[in-house]
Amino acid sequence: LLQFLEQDHPALQHWNVGVVTASDGAPSAQPLGVLGPVNMVKRSRLKGVDALADIKGLMSLPDIAFDVPGETPDGDWEVLKTERREALGERPLLLLYPIDRASPAKKGSRARVSMDAARDIIGLGLVLPLSKDHGGDLVSVELAPPSAEELEAMEQEDMDAVEAAGLDEPAVV
Secondary structure (H helix, E strand, O other), rough: OOOHOOOHHHHHHEEEEEEEOOOOOOOOOOOHHHHOEOEEEEOOOEOOOOOOOOOOOOOHHHHHHHHOOOOOOOOOOHHHHHHHHHHHOOOOEEHHHHHHOOOOOOOOOOEEOOOOOOOEEEEEEEEEOOOOHHHHOOOOOHHHHOHHHHHHHHHHHHHHHHHHHHHOOOOOO
């Protein structure tokens, strides 16, 4: 992803940013920057995957057109990406998903369980509309989940930074 984002392409210089919220979602305990508390979305996790919070899909189909003025057009992923490109050009979109730490599974679900996370979560979604004929290289990576030691080191690093800043808890920016 970094290799793709580091390309010297004019379309990657300016981004739209959206915060996906739920009208009936619980308000976040921490403010999301200048937006303050926001209504969180729910994303329950798949059953049987205890080591990770695998939610399968973060984005919903209409999210691709989050920043497109007017009504969201009907269609599949490719139709919506084409509509977005026609409306906004090649501008990328970063979507932030404040996820409720509880995120209960729907009643009767056999495939999902509650998220039950220690804290609320921020999910990231990217819409990168650059097409093959606009340059760029295919970048493929294999992502391995961090080990328990790496997670512990990251948490300690966060806590050290919080302490050094004189804060009680990490701030959401």
